[in-house]
Amino acid sequence: MDPFLTSVLSNIGLFSFLALSAWLLLIGGEISFGQQAYFAIGAYASGIASAVWGWPFAVALALGTALGAGIGALVAWPAARLSGVHYAIATLAFAELTRASLNVFRYQRDIDGYLTGPDGANGFRDIRWVYEAGIAPGTYLAIIATLLLLVIVLIWLAARLNVMAQLRMVGEDPILAGMQGIRVLRWKIGAAAAAGGVAGLGGALFAHMATYVEPAQFSVMTGVHAVAYGLIGGLGTAIGPLLGVLIDVGLLESLRSLAAYRMIVFGGLVAIILILRPRGILDETLVTKVRSWARR
């Protein structure tokens, strides 16, 4: 495959993890400006595991995912009692705290004569497992796509088992949800754990593709983008956030001639979409219509 296309598609895949992560929380009724923190945690943890400790790639991915989920739940445990702006800013504070801590986090070991590991603000280079294993970019893209598909299938399964419906109820009206016998706090913490896990997995994949990560990559801007993807694409289904990513990365990569005006075009486009469809392109109204049509 064309290397340019491969890299664009890989980027779309990686951002999709982040967008899905923010979307899960949006469904649960909260905005998180801080999902980039779990992306970073996944990236660093899996990078350390494979590059410094020499663990196999799959185990490193699992570690990134698990750590993302665990820390997500741990942060949500106090934060889920907040809501609205408070929750949004609390998540942002945690993410910036994570980034600022990575700026001073040093953990380097001598691996084959090279100092390897995170080096504070200088970043973390030589996460080379994928290259040393001789995995081609095309193959790696397939790995990303497969794992992304796995996440989407899991979400779809959750929807079949009414899990998503209960999360949506918590998101729409936590008190009314409580009156239906739903354990609201548990759902909120559960959603945060799932979202942390998805972001952690994405971060782990990102680190192994880029081979180099640095704290500055996980800034507020990244987190706000992740939220915006879901809001543009629509909150009705898990396809929404992917559509958001596709519009941003895909459309604008293809308009290379407009590269200098990229954000101006994208910003204007998004503003217009949101005026016409305030709950995103694939909103609940559309999804409900399609469902009822499919049921006939």
Added chain:
Amino acid sequence: MLEIRDIKTSYGKIAALKGVSLDIHDGGLTCLLGPNGAGKTTLIWTIAGILKAQGGSMKIEGENILGLKPHQIVSKGIVTVPENRLVFPDMSVRDNLIAGAFSRRKEKGGVEGDLEDVLTRFPRLRERSEQLAGTLSGGEQQMLAVGRALMAKPKILLMDEPSTGLAPIIVEEIFEIIGGLRDEGRTIFLVEQNAHMALKYANRFYLLEQGKVTFSGEPGAVDHDEVIQRAYLGARKAS
């Protein structure tokens, strides 16, 4: 069936319920009347486990349920139709109804059948079953909320002012539904300000004023005009 004794609930320093006692008997419509700000909604929310009572006791069939979490209250069979926040607006009517049955997940099956029953009971909901609940009219949302509560197979149905904000003709319709449920032998606890309508259907009523039950009795045995006046306006100083 439900025995409430000396319940006290406050918002910070403001005492909203100052020791409320009442009984909800099996099979019948118990009505709680009272003017604005009497504490009716506070009582419902306390029973539902959303607000914490500072004192008193609450028993269902002899079992203490004070201090339980909302989901535990629901699992005891006490289901609420709250005031103002009736439906999940961005979910379809059908999904709203199914949501009512989540609390009895353990006993599988039957949900489809119950859904069919509710849709038969409320034909207007059937016509709109694929519509988003937020697009329904006020009366339809009230019906949907009742239907969703029925999906939970409640032992006791708590309803908070189902008539607020509805046109008189719709209010009649809602009360006919409530009367129908009562005639099926269900246990209903209805909070109302519309004492005129409530007294027509109630088996027993209580009057709540400023956080206290000040009067109780059976309709027919009391002076309706007096009750109606106090339910709307609160006690007069002169009386």
Added chain:
Amino acid sequence: MLDLVQNTLDGIAAGSAYALLAIGFTLIFGVMRRLNIAFGPSIMVGIFLGAWVHVQWSAGLIEAALATFIGALLASIYIERLSFAAIRGDAALASMASSFALWMQLEQGVSLAFPGRTTAFPTLPPLPDIQIAGLFLGGDDLLVLLSAGLVLLVLHRLIYHSHFGLEMRALADSAEAAAVSRININRVAFLTFCLAALVGAVAGLLIAATDGQITPKFGLWATMKGLIAMMIGGLGSLRGALLGGLVLGIVEAQAQWYLGAAAREIVVYGLLFLCLIVLPGGIAGVRDTGAERKL
């Protein structure tokens, strides 16, 4: 001990500018119940217009200040029209996402117009520094403090002693109640946006003129400082915004002095996180029910 007092003094000077940013946020959030995260970037447009008249016509501080106000006002109106007025009232999330989209636009627009890493901004006139008992207060800092105080006084009069202020407070309390009492919600919301822009522009102007140079990253910086100060102080209260700004300034100055720049960030964000969990009402202790509403 002297260090501690000196840092506090420095912190108050920086914090008074943060307080103005926080007040801008609070005004908008109070009235709209929606977050305008492009507030910082709209001020950024203002100071760049100021820098432009400075570079283009070698204008002085007064002209640059005027241009800053006009720029911030125009950018704010642009955001208000597209992200707030045009989006229906119950879609607060859409407004927030839309203001983010416009932020991206504004930032890139300014970066294109001013390709350099930094752009010069006219500096404050040289002022005598003050030195008492070993403490030092720069003339710039004093001017910042005085201007911020003046803005606060004017704002206070406007909000608590004018008809417009009454309408604004009514709208902040309840949009429904304000509408039925014949308040023109759209007009009040629009004017509040303009007011916030002017308050923010004062902060931007003071900061830019003290530094003598500006970058497009000012937008992100101002949004972050304003948001943090607002949340630390307590969402929805002007007193809270003022307190939050000062506390943020002082904490930053102390942490910078005793722990260094890298630790300063950790301290500030750690404090913010703890503050939100332990004191959701902020240090001003506001119980603003609207803030807990869904965004």
